[in-house]
Amino acid sequence: MGVEDRLGRWRYLLSYLLFGLVAVYGFAYTSPHSSAPLIGASGAIAGVLGAYLVLNPRGRIVSLVPPVVVVRLPVWVVLGYWFVLQWLSLGDEESNVAYTAHIYGFAAGMLFGLLARRAGPSRGPISLSRG
Numbered sequence: 001m002g003v004e005d006r007l008g009r010w011r012y013l014l015s016y017l018l019f020g021l022v023a024v025y026g027f028a029y030t031s032p033h034s035s036a037p038l039i040g041a042s043g044a045i046a047g048v049l050g051a052y053l054v055l056n057p058r059g060r061i062v063s064l065v066p067p068v069v070v071v072r073l074p075v076w077v078v079l080g081y082w083f084v085l086q087w088l089s090l091g092d093e094e095s096n097v098a099y100t101a102h103i104y105g106f107a108a109g110m111l112f113g114l115l116a117r118r119a120g121p122s123r124g125p126i127s128l129s130r131g
Contacts, residue, residue: 003051007116015112019047019105026104038098043105046086050109053079055117 004012023043027034052059052075059075086102089095 003048003055003113006055015051015109016044016048018112019051019108020044022108023047023098023101023105026108027098027101030100031098034098037096038101043098043101046102046105047109047112049079049082050106050111051113051116052109054110054113 003015007015020041020043023046024038027038027043056075060072061075061078063071063073063078065071083103083106086099086106089097089099090103092099
């Protein structure tokens with residue numbers, strides 16, 4: 001079940017915006033002299049990934065493994081690998097990617113996911129029919 005399904009439309013929107021703010025301010029705090037542009041929503045998306053990991057720890061993600069192998073991997077493997085790549089990329093001074101923002105967003109999403117999980121049971125799946 002996705003994060004929006006779990007939180008509902010409005011709480012998802014507010015959490016997405018919160019993740020983006022945490023990512024931007026976290027980046028600005030740790031890299032005040034950086035010239036990397038902060039255009040886009042990658043920090044907020046990283047927050048959604050972090051929340052997904054906590055809210056769906058036994059989930060599986062369909063992944064394309066080069067050359068053309070499709071496998072279903074545990075969510076912690078895929079997102080753990082992604083997080084490690086972000087962490088290892090911190091030293092890349094020539095890149096214009098704000099990896100620090102990704103890490104802050106992901107951490108904010110995980111914290112939010114822990115709080116949301118403790119707050120109560122998840123919402124049921126959203127029905128596409130009106131009847």
